[in-house]
Amino acid sequence: MGNEKERAVIxxxxxxxxxxxxxxxV
Incomplete structure (x- = not known):
């Protein structure tokens, strides 16, 4: 879960x- 949250933040x-x-x- 922690990894997923970190991934979302990154x-x-x-x-x-x-x-x-x-x-x-542009």
């Missing part, structure tokens, strides 16, 4: 960074 951070990158590119 995924959210990666998604946020991706969104920032997209916004910068």
């Amino acid at each position: 995924g959210g951070k990666v998604r946020e960074k991706s969104r920032e990158k997209f916004a910068t590119v």
Whole structure:
């Protein structure tokens, strides 16, 4: 369970960074 939660947190951070990158590119 802990691993799943950590994965979700990391995924959210990666998604946020991706969104920032997209916004910068656009």
